[in-house]
Amino acid sequence: MTAVSKRLTLFWLVLVAVSVLSFESSLFGTRAAGAIVIVIGLTKAWIVGREFMEIRAAPLILRALFQAWVLVLGTALLAVTYLLAA
Amino acid sequence: MTAADNRSEALRGHIPGEPGLWVLIFGDLLVFGILFVTYAVNLATDVTMSVSQAKLDRGLGLLNTVLLLSSSWCIAHAVIAARRGSSGVRQMILAAMALGVAFVGVKVVEWGGHIGAGDTLNSSSFFTFYFMYTGIHLLHVLIGLGVLTWLATRCDTNGAWSGSPATLEGSAVFWHLVDLLWVMIFALVYLLRHAGPA
Amino acid sequence: MRQGALRLGVFAGPIWGTLFFVALWPLMHIFPPYSPNLGAAEVAAHIRSHQTGFLVGGILLMTASAIVWPFIAVILMFLKKIERGIPLWTTVTALVFTYGQVTVFLCGLAFTMAAFRPDASNEMIRAWSDLGMFLLVIPAIPGTTQYLATGAIILQDDRPKPILPRWYGYLNIWVGILSAPGAVVGLFKMGPFAWNGIAAFWIPAVVFGVWITATQLILLSAIKRNALLDDQP
Numbered sequence: 001m002t003a004v005s006k007r008l009t010l011f012w013l014v015l016v017a018v019s020v021l022s023f024e025s026s027l028f029g030t031r032a033a034g035a036i037v038i039v040i041g042l043t044k045a046w047i048v049g050r051e052f053m054e055i056r057a058a059p060l061i062l063r064a065l066f067q068a069w070v071l072v073l074g075t076a077l078l079a080v081t082y083l084l085a086a
Numbered sequence: 087m088t089a090a091d092n093r094s095e096a097l098r099g100h101i102p103g104e105p106g107l108w109v110l111i112f113g114d115l116l117v118f119g120i121l122f123v124t125y126a127v128n129l130a131t132d133v134t135m136s137v138s139q140a141k142l143d144r145g146l147g148l149l150n151t152v153l154l155l156s157s158s159w160c161i162a163h164a165v166i167a168a169r170r171g172s173s174g175v176r177q178m179i180l181a182a183m184a185l186g187v188a189f190v191g192v193k194v195v196e197w198g199g200h201i202g203a204g205d206t207l208n209s210s211s212f213f214t215f216y217f218m219y220t221g222i223h224l225l226h227v228l229i230g231l232g233v234l235t236w237l238a239t240r241c242d243t244n245g246a247w248s249g250s251p252a253t254l255e256g257s258a259v260f261w262h263l264v265d266l267l268w269v270m271i272f273a274l275v276y277l278l279r280h281a282g283p284a
Numbered sequence: 285m286r287q288g289a290l291r292l293g294v295f296a297g298p299i300w301g302t303l304f305f306v307a308l309w310p311l312m313h314i315f316p317p318y319s320p321n322l323g324a325a326e327v328a329a330h331i332r333s334h335q336t337g338f339l340v341g342g343i344l345l346m347t348a349s350a351i352v353w354p355f356i357a358v359i360l361m362f363l364k365k366i367e368r369g370i371p372l373w374t375t376v377t378a379l380v381f382t383y384g385q386v387t388v389f390l391c392g393l394a395f396t397m398a399a400f401r402p403d404a405s406n407e408m409i410r411a412w413s414d415l416g417m418f419l420l421v422i423p424a425i426p427g428t429t430q431y432l433a434t435g436a437i438i439l440q441d442d443r444p445k446p447i448l449p450r451w452y453g454y455l456n457i458w459v460g461i462l463s464a465p466g467a468v469v470g471l472f473k474m475g476p477f478a479w480n481g482i483a484a485f486w487i488p489a490v491v492f493g494v495w496i497t498a499t500q501l502i503l504l505s506a507i508k509r510n511a512l513l514d515d516q517p
Contacts, residue, residue, distance in 0.1 A: 005166055012159045019151045019269075022277055023144060034278055041273025045266045052158050052262040053111075054255075057097040065112055073119045077126050077274075084130035085280060106451030113458040117487055124476055124483070208471045218465065218477055225464060 011051045015044055034081045042074045103256025111263055114226075118267055121222075122274055125215050129280055136280040138212035141205060146196045147276035150189050151269060157185035158265040161234070161258045168247035168254050175254075176245035179238045182261065186231050193224060219271055226264045233257045290361075290507045293354035297500050300355065303348035304388075307341035308420075312395065317417060317480040320473040327413055328406035331399050338399035345392030349385040356381050358503055362448055363434065365512055366441045373433045380430035384423045391419035421479045424466025424488055431460030431495070443516040452502045459495045463488045 022040040046066075050056040055066050101108070129135050164178035197220075200206075200213070207217045237257055240249040247254055308315040313334055318327065331338055356378075363374040398412035438446070438453030466488045469479040476483040506512075 003166065003170060003172070005163065008159060008162050008166075012155060015155045015269075016152055019148060019155070019272070022273065023148050037273050037277045037279075041270055041277075044269045044273075048155075048158065048262055048266040048269060052162050052265070053259050054097060054100070054102045057099070058101055059099055062101065062108060066115075069112075069115050069119060073122060076119075076123045080123060080126040080130055081278070084127060104450060106449065106454045109451045110454035110458045113455070114461070117462055117491075120487065121476075121483060207468070211475055214472065214475055214477060218468070218483065222461075222465060225461060229461070 008051060011047055015047060018044060031082075035078060038074065038077045038081065042070050042077075046070050103259045104252045107256045107259060111259065114263060114267070118270070121219065122270060125219065125274055126278070128211060128215065129274075129278065132211060133280060134210065135212045135215075138205065138210045138216075139275075139279070141200070141203070142216070142276055143196060143199070144276050146192055147272050150192050151272045153185050153189045153192065154265045154268050157182045157189070158262050160185065161261045164237075164247075165255055165258050168251065171246065173244040173246045175247040176238055176241035179234055179241070183231060183234045183238065186227060186234065186261075190224070190227060190231075193220065193227075216275055219275060223264070223267055223271055226267065230261050230264045233260060287507050287510070290358055290512075291504065293358040294500055294503045294507070295355075296352055297355035297496060300348045300352040301496055303344045303351075307344040307348070307392070311337035311341035311344070313337065314417070314420075317420075317485060319480055320414075320417070320469075320478050324406035324410040328409040331409055331413060332402045335399045335402055338395050342392040342396035342399070345395070346389050349388035349392070352385060356385075358507075359434075359499065361512060362503070362506060363437050365514070366447045367437055373437045376433045377430055377437070380426045380433070384426050384430065387419045387423040387426075391416050394419055417479050418469065421466050421469050421485060421488075424463040424484075427463045427466075428460045431456045431463065435460060443514070445514075445516060447511045447514060448502055448506060452498060455495065455498055459491050462491045 018040050022037050049066050049070075055062055129139075160178050160182035164175050164182065167174040167178055197217070200216075205213045208214055234257070237249075237254060240247070240253070242248045305315070311334070313330070318330065360374055360378050360381075363377060364371045367374050394412050394416035398409050398416060402409075435453045435456035438448050438456065439450065441447055441450075441453075465477060465483045466485075468477050469484050472478040472481070472484075475481055479485055
């Protein structure tokens, strides 16, 4: 029988919970909902990368590249969503 | 911390899979980053996008998110089982595959519904994005399922991992990438709305 | 080992790339590509005003497809070396390479046809030019097979010191996946998946540039290591 990792299971639960949360929040249709959806999406991607792909224990270069991807994409998506929408 | 967690401290400084694999992972992340921003620009500047977007079944998107997250959990546990020399590796790989196949099934039903309702690849700019992005992602899912199938054949008769650790780990990283990209597609294509005073 | 001859073979790659680029950019002025939405009169006017450019560019494209073979042959020798015994996927790669260069040849011929009779009707000229644009972008379809096959061969290499670096195998898979969107250009006249769009043109074009550069570098380094004479079991 496979040993179950409490850590991964906990993060899995968090991921499922925030998926449901972001699903509900977008129903409000407020301007803040966009930011909530983007931030929750990227947080989920960040958790998948760090915990499941094991980037958190990887050498600095991988961690830095991944972090940069999340931050640059987040900034770009938020900027586009709020600055371009007239 | 359970016994399954103890090994993770020993992984410090370890490159998951092999170094070359990360050319593919970061290359894909980079290009999908560009695709995501392209989509967001169109969503923000083209109000017709939200009209078509409202036709998506967000519940099916959420279901697929949970399926892939769970599939990721399974393949991560296959890696843990292999590190412990346990016999549960094949079981976990097969579970991950079953969830991946379910994802494809949901996708087919979803696409079928939209096509049946007359919304196809080039019927509106939103549906172009929708079909192309989920299509490119589906190509990743199918390649991933192929890799998982091959992994399952590399377990011994007891279901323990008999190949090199890097092969299993690297394949798992690719499968997690498929999950990661879907999580972003779900957020942007299904949930993100036009932010202007519509 | 004839390292000199192999090196010379590799340089057919950049020569191919240079001919290709000279044809598209300074001669035909179709890099970046014009919009598929452009009217027949505008397309025809563009081609009439660069008639000589199109005719000479057509010759360069057809020449490029004919002189690239030493480069491709060097790639195939390394793939065959990796695959040992029965080189199934090397043969697949070789066949798809051939088919891909036929589209380059026909692309040059289609643009030649577009420019050959400037007194032809606008629609006729645009139809030939459309064919040229398709032949330029749509080789992404066979290309995907070729890159995935090449990647699979390199990643199968179980020698302790691989003949070609493993990252290059993964790079091929990346290029293969990202070339695939080029397949749909026939469906769109605007947006990211049209033949001048970001997903169907710019991403495949940049990714192809990365591929051809990386390919030259890894081939030259493998030739330097004399990897074709490698005798690892």
